[in-house]
Amino acid sequence: MTQSSPATKKTLSLRRAVILAQAIGFLVILLVISLGVYVFIFNSEQTLWQGRQSDFAQTAARLVNDNLRQSAAFLDIINDLDDDEHFSDIVSNIASKYPTIQEVIVLDADANILAISSTDTPVLSNLFTIQQSNWFLSAKAGDSYLGNLQFSAQNKPYIILARPFERTGGAIAIRLDMEILNEVVRGIRFGDTGNAYLADSDGQILAHNDFSIVERNTSIAGRLELEQALNQEGINFSAYFNFLGQEVIGSSLKIEGTTWFVFTEVEQEEAYATSGNALVFLGGGLILLFVMVILFTIGFLQRLVFSRIEKLQTAANQVTAGDLSVQVPIKRMDEIGLLTSAFNTMTTALNKNNEDLRHARDEAIDAKEIAQENNRLKSEFLSTMSHELRTPLNAIEGFTGIMLGGMGIELDMKARGMVERISTNSKRLVDLVNDFLDLSRIESGRMDLVDVPFSPSDLVEKWRRQLSVLADQKDLLFTVTVDPSLPARLLGDDDALSKIGQNLLGNAFKFTEQGRVTLDLKRDGDNWQIIVSDTGIGIPSHAHDYIFDEFRQVDGSSTRKYGGTGLGLAIVQKLVRLMGGTIRLESELGEGSTFIVTLPLKSAETQTAGVLTL
Ligand code: ADP
Numbered sequence: 001m002t003q004s005s006p007a008t009k010k011t012l013s014l015r016r017a018v019i020l021a022q023a024i025g026f027l028v029i030l031l032v033i034s035l036g037v038y039v040f041i042f043n044s045e046q047t048l049w050q051g052r053q054s055d056f057a058q059t060a061a062r063l064v065n066d067n068l069r070q071s072a073a074f075l076d077i078i079n080d081l082d083d084d085e086h087f088s089d090i091v092s093n094i095a096s097k098y099p100t101i102q103e104v105i106v107l108d109a110d111a112n113i114l115a116i117s118s119t120d121t122p123v124l125s126n127l128f129t130i131q132q133s134n135w136f137l138s139a140k141a142g143d144s145y146l147g148n149l150q151f152s153a154q155n156k157p158y159i160i161l162a163r164p165f166e167r168t169g170g171a172i173a174i175r176l177d178m179e180i181l182n183e184v185v186r187g188i189r190f191g192d193t194g195n196a197y198l199a200d201s202d203g204q205i206l207a208h209n210d211f212s213i214v215e216r217n218t219s220i221a222g223r224l225e226l227e228q229a230l231n232q233e234g235i236n237f238s239a240y241f242n243f244l245g246q247e248v249i250g251s252s253l254k255i256e257g258t259t260w261f262v263f264t265e266v267e268q269e270e271a272y273a274t275s276g277n278a279l280v281f282l283g284g285g286l287i288l289l290f291v292m293v294i295l296f297t298i299g300f301l302q303r304l305v306f307s308r309i310e311k312l313q314t315a316a317n318q319v320t321a322g323d324l325s326v327q328v329p330i331k332r333m334d335e336i337g338l339l340t341s342a343f344n345t346m347t348t349a350l351n352k353n354n355e356d357l358r359h360a361r362d363e364a365i366d367a368k369e370i371a372q373e374n375n376r377l378k379s380e381f382l383s384t385m386s387h388e389l390r391t392p393l394n395a396i397e398g399f400t401g402i403m404l405g406g407m408g409i410e411l412d413m414k415a416r417g418m419v420e421r422i423s424t425n426s427k428r429l430v431d432l433v434n435d436f437l438d439l440s441r442i443e444s445g446r447m448d449l450v451d452v453p454f455s456p457s458d459l460v461e462k463w464r465r466q467l468s469v470l471a472d473q474k475d476l477l478f479t480v481t482v483d484p485s486l487p488a489r490l491l492g493d494d495d496a497l498s499k500i501g502q503n504l505l506g507n508a509f510k511f512t513e514q515g516r517v518t519l520d521l522k523r524d525g526d527n528w529q530i531i532v533s534d535t536g537i538g539i540p541s542h543a544h545d546y547i548f549d550e551f552r553q554v555d556g557s558s559t560r561k562y563g564g565t566g567l568g569l570a571i572v573q574k575l576v577r578l579m580g581g582t583i584r585l586e587s588e589l590g591e592g593s594t595f596i597v598t599l600p601l602k603s604a605e606t607q608t609a610g611v612l613t614l
Contacts, residue, residue: 015217028197038279038598041274045271045272045274046271046305049249049271051236053190054253055253056190056194056264057196057252057263059184060188060198061254061255063180064180064198064255064262065178065256065259068258070377071098071161072163074095074174075163078104078106079409085205087114090105090115092117093171096117096119096201100176100179100180101119101177102119102120102158102177103117103120103123103171104117104172104174104175104276105124105125105172107170107173108168108169109168109169111136111170114170118194123175125226125578134147135161136149136171136246137163139162139164139170140171141164142265145161145163145173146161146201146258148199149158150212151177152498154336156178157179157181158175158178159163159176160176161173161174161176180558181207182207182552184196184197184207185207185209186209188264189209190264190266191270192270192560193248194264194265194266194267194270195264195265196262196263197213197262198259198260198261200224200258201221201260202221202263203218203220203222203223204221206220206260206611210577213367222241223512224244225240226250228252234253235251235253236251236253237249237266247269248265248267248397250264251263277554303338308336309336312336312340313329315328321495324347324350325351328340329608348352355606375443376444377442378443379443380439380440382437382439382440383437383440385436386436390437393429396422400419400422400426404416404419404420404423426564432567435567438499438571439570439574442574443574444537448576453489453490453494454490454492454494455490456482456486456488456521456528457487458496459498460521462498463501463505463519464480464500464519467506474509475512476509476517477513478516479516479518479519480518481520482520483520483523483528484523486521486523486528487601490603490604491603491604493579501519501532502574503568503571503572504530505565507568507569510564511534511537511562511593513613515534515535515536517532517533518533519531520533524600526600526601527594527598527601528599529598529599530599531596532594532595533593533594534592534593534594537590538591538592538593539554539585539587540589544585549566550567550570551565551566551567572597579600581597581598583595583596583598
């Protein structure tokens with residue numbers, strides 16, 4: 001028999017805990033790896049895009065800056081020129097070498113034009129009053145001037161650059177074509193959404209891929225990207241919603257020598273596309289893995305637990321159906337293995353018990369049959385014996401009667417005494433044989449009770465007459481009462497009733513030495529009662545049951561004192577039961593006894609009334 005020891009249970013629980021911990025650990029590691037991979041991809045992608053943006057921003061800044069430096073170099077050259085009668089021509093000549101210089105003007109301190117050259121409609125010399133223009137006043141005061149970006153009537157961007165003309169205390173000014181800005185912006189395209197634009201420190205957009213934005217005088221004043229650009233040195237990266245409402249990652253860089261900034265931006269959706277895909281892939285992979293783990297677990301449980309429990313259930317059903325020979329194979333000795341083992345042990349024990357029970361039942365049936373047969377044989381024997389004994393006893397009875405009657409033989413006193421004793425004993429023997437005969441008849445079911453109408457008063461009167469001699473012998477008071485509520489005539493077997501009454505009264509007189517014996521017939525609802533009471537020796541309570549058994553007496557020694565066989569009460573009880581009634585005893589040792597026989601009341605009055613009217 002297999003028992004689950006505490007040690008085994010502990011091992012199993014530990015193993016389960018280890019498996020669980022491993023599974024959780026495995027999932028956590030996978031999660032961490034996935035997170036790591038995602039962060040790595042995200043960072044790489046960010047670095048990549050920042051690198052590209054930085055490159056473009058710096059290139060753009062350099063291009064613009066180069067352009068301005070070239071122009072500054074031109075101004076230096078003009079400043080260094082000697083006074084010459086061909087000064088103006090020389091200036092025009094040099095200016096023509098610079099494709100971005102659209103107009104140049106050299107003035108003395110009084111704003112008199114010393115040289116002038118223009119590739120299109122002049123702007124500088126057309127100023128209403130040169131002397132009040134900012135660029136002239138700055139240069140004349142000895143400062144360099146870089147004007148704001150402006151747009152020509154043809155929407156071409158330009159700026160005015162001026163420098164003091166040292167020789168005269170006047171100014172050299174040039175109008176620079178800033179189409180380069182648009183070219184720079186147009187040249188910066190990266191990815192699908194990556195682009196650049198330029199804005200000045202006031203937020204005014206100077207160049208944009210979409211020129212209409214420039215045309216509309218769009219401003220990014222107050223926006224986060226501009227604030228960051230203004231407040232930080234060098235290149236600056238961040239994620240924000242740009243002025244067009246797009247979610248972007250962007251960079252800003254100041255163009256050296258100007259108050260302008262180049263902004264490069266790419267939409268986040270594109271920038272982080274790979275990270276997004278990776279996230280979807282890793283998330284999907286994890287979910288897939290999770291589902292696989294669950295499926296695997298279910299399969300595993302199915303194999304490890306459910307199918308085995310199903311087998312146990314099937315076996316339990318077989319047991320319920322009565323097949324106790326069933327045994328379930330044990331695959332492994334875990335909890336279910338232990339349960340299966342206990343189940344097998346239980347069915348084995350049940351099977352054995354069942355076998356034992358069947359065996360015992362068979363034996364009991366055999367014993368019962370034997371007992372019944374024995375009882376039948378006993379009754380048969382008693383019946384036969386009684387019949388056989390009665391014949392010679394009747395002969396003895398007859399002959400002793402003749403002898404005592406003085407017929408045929410003269411007996412002297414001594415011989416007469418002997419014959420009288422023979423007669424008495426043969427009478428007792430006849431009584432005994434009759435008792436045997438009654439008992440055997442009742443037991444073998446051959447005692448047929450016949451209901452006839454009788455008068456209860458007459459019946460008890462008959463008993464009184466028969467037994468009052470005993471009362472007289474012992475000088476006992478003998479009273480008989482009949483309940484007036486009893487019907488005058490009842491139905492019943494008067495022979496059997498007499499056997500009951502005479503037996504009980506006989507015992508009462510036998511076991512009473514002084515006092516009285518009473519016989520009462522009473523009505524008790526639908527029943528009637530024969531109550532025999534005495535003031536005799538009484539019966540101890542332990543004997544109340546067994547005195548109704550055959551050949552049982554309260555005390556064997558009393559047999560010698562009172563005589564008797566121990567059959568009377570057995571016959572009484574069997575007859576009472578045969579009549580559908582009960583017998584009850586109330587008695588204490590030394591306090592007298594009362595036997596109460598209760599029988600169903602069957603009135604014969606209606607029948608007799610019918611008879612009487614005839
Ligand atoms: P018997 O009287 O022939 O011995 P019974 O079956 O009639 O056999 O009675 C069985 C025993 O019950 C008696 O031997 C006696 O011990 C006890 N018994 C029966 N009736 C009385 C009684 N009225 N008073 C005292 N004992 C009694």
